[in-house]
Amino acid sequence: MAACIVPESDSIRRAVSLLNAVDSGRFPRLLSRLLQKLHLKAESSFSEEEEEKLQIAFSLEKQDLHLVLETISFILEQAVYHNLKPSSLQQHLQSIHLDQDKADAFASAWAAVGQDTIEKFRQRILTPQKLETIGWQLNLQMAESMQVKQKSPRAILELGVSNEDSKNLKKVFVEFSHQELFEFYNKLETIQAQLDSLT
Amino acid sequence: MAAVIGKSAAVVYGHGENGSGRGGGSFLGPRVPAEVEAMARGVQELGKETFRRLLKVTVNALEGKDCKESVKLIAESSNLSEEQLAFLISGMYTLLREALRLPLSTFKQEVFKEDLKELRIPEDFIVDFSSVVFGNRRPDSEGMALKQGSRLPSVQDFKWRVDVAISTSSLARALQPSILMMMKLSDGTAHRFEVPVAKFQELRYNVALILKEMNDLEKRSILKIQD
Numbered sequence: 001m002a003a004c005i006v007p008e009s010d011s012i013r014r015a016v017s018l019l020n021a022v023d024s025g026r027f028p029r030l031l032s033r034l035l036q037k038l039h040l041k042a043e044s045s046f047s048e049e050e051e052e053k054l055q056i057a058f059s060l061e062k063q064d065l066h067l068v069l070e071t072i073s074f075i076l077e078q079a080v081y082h083n084l085k086p087s088s089l090q091q092h093l094q095s096i097h098l099d100q101d102k103a104d105a106f107a108s109a110w111a112a113v114g115q116d117t118i119e120k121f122r123q124r125i126l127t128p129q130k131l132e133t134i135g136w137q138l139n140l141q142m143a144e145s146m147q148v149k150q151k152s153p154r155a156i157l158e159l160g161v162s163n164e165d166s167k168n169l170k171k172v173f174v175e176f177s178h179q180e181l182f183e184f185y186n187k188l189e190t191i192q193a194q195l196d197s198l199t
Numbered sequence: 200m201a202a203v204i205g206k207s208a209a210v211v212y213g214h215g216e217n218g219s220g221r222g223g224g225s226f227l228g229p230r231v232p233a234e235v236e237a238m239a240r241g242v243q244e245l246g247k248e249t250f251r252r253l254l255k256v257t258v259n260a261l262e263g264k265d266c267k268e269s270v271k272l273i274a275e276s277s278n279l280s281e282e283q284l285a286f287l288i289s290g291m292y293t294l295l296r297e298a299l300r301l302p303l304s305t306f307k308q309e310v311f312k313e314d315l316k317e318l319r320i321p322e323d324f325i326v327d328f329s330s331v332v333f334g335n336r337r338p339d340s341e342g343m344a345l346k347q348g349s350r351l352p353s354v355q356d357f358k359w360r361v362d363v364a365i366s367t368s369s370l371a372r373a374l375q376p377s378i379l380m381m382m383k384l385s386d387g388t389a390h391r392f393e394v395p396v397a398k399f400q401e402l403r404y405n406v407a408l409i410l411k412e413m414n415d416l417e418k419r420s421i422l423k424i425q426d
Contacts, residue, residue, distance in 0.1 A: 039369075081371050122375045126367075129392035131380075134402050138412050144350070149302050153413045156351060157406075161392045172390050174382070175351035178413050185410060187357055188403045191378060194361045195396065198376055 005078045005092045012096060015071035020099045022058045022068070027102060030054075031109040034072055038080070039120040079110055080118050086111040132169060133160030155181050225314040226306065227297050238290020239318040241283060249277050250324055253284075257291040258331055261299070291328075298332045308333045352384035 006012060033046075046054065046069075055065050079089050086107040093103040135158035141150055155176045160169040176184060227235060242250060252273050256266045274284055298311060308329055315325045331337065360379040367373050378394040394402065 077369065080369060083370070083372060118370070121367075121369045122373055123395060124367075124369065127379065127391075127393040129390075131392050131394045131398050131402070134398070134405055136405055136409055138409055138416070140416065146300060147302070148300050149305060153416050154350075155409045155413065157409075159390075159392075161390060172382075172384075173351045174384060175353050177353075178410075178417070180353055181406065181410055181413070184354060184357065185403075185406050187359070188399075188406060191359055191361060191399070192403060195376060195378075195399075198361070198363065 005082060005084070006075055006096050008096060011067065012071065015067050016096055016098050018060065018064055018068050019071070019102055020097075022060070022102075024101050024105070026057060028105045028109060031072065031105060032113065034069070035076060035109060035113050035117055038073065038076055038117055039124060075106070076110075076117075079114065080121055083118060084110070084114075086114065128164040129161050129170075131159060132162045134158070135160070153178055225317075226301060226311065227294070227314070231318065232290075232293050234286050234290040235294050235318070236290075237286040238294070239320050241287050241290075242320060242324060245287075245324075247323060249273070249279070251327065253287055253291060254327055254331065257288055257295060260288075260292055261295060294328070295331060298328075299337070303333070352386040352388070354382055355385045356383035357381070 051062070051065065054060075055062060058065065058068075060068065075089075075093070078084075084092070089110050090103045090107040093106055094100070098106075137156045137158075139154045139156065141152045141154050143150055157174045157176065159172040159174070161172055162169055245253075252269075256269045256273065259266050259269070270284065270288070273279070274281065279287070298306070311332060312325050312329060315328060320328070358381040362377050362379060364373045364375045364377065376396055378396070378399050379391070380394055381389065381391045383389045
């Protein structure tokens, strides 16, 4: 692809030279670790301690280490965005003068988990609330304060809705009679028909 | 002695089950509520017109409607004191509410009329009460139960949308469908959330499963037992 996936800026050039100097042995592991956490937004992949260990392992200063990690993440995010094939990723990396062995490492890591990573990004949604869990209970209501000697089946649906801000799951409880549940089901079937018509 | 105990036991545990020979109470329970007794006494001197108006107000109250105006009108046009109105209406309300709690399949008109006779309510009025409980003027119990019943909120309004994300900040070509649901519940709360396609399938599967379970339950013999 002619499109410039990784622009040749000063920071990129500096990052590349740092990367080329880094020990190749541990490089693949670093790549897979970064790939694992790529789709998680705010989390940084490494804790303070781990960063210090990395500094020692790769003999990089703190700032240089940050630059290296950010550059690798950027390259991988671009690979996700453009849905690059491993071979074209390798070509791009070679065009910014990354060493052969490092480019190979990128290509094989990407070949291994690239599609999964893209899938994880696909699943990411922008709405703050998402349905996470579904639970239910089927009861046979025998009586209530307004009416005795019923025998009406009632379903209780528990929907666990996550909120991006808080870590807690909001539980929404909804009760259905047989008829109400049947109507709800018909609406779900309509949605399914719409989904089917997309493919 | 044993016969008396037997009778009261029957009254407590078997609402309106047996035929004759019960002590007072029956569908109203072992002890007739005070307001019903007071009403039964007070209603004897009522004119038919006034009684019918009071009955109408009671039925409206049972359906959850606001009756302040109508009660005021009755108070003005009849010569009943506020106190009399109070126990007349509350007595009628309790009587009808208790009668309406029992399902029509097991609670028979004759039994109801018998019980009212025992309270010494005039024949005409028994007929009127009867037509409210057993006739087609029967207040909508489902509607009542929805408003006053103790139950979890049900879905009042359900809106949905199927979107396809073509491109996002992380993916040039996403082409990922997703479903947005907005549920308004009967307790006034509204919930809007996204449902990933896989979760939607899970929801659909579970709802179908519950429906199947409900069908099986309704066919089982426990529901066919008459009580």
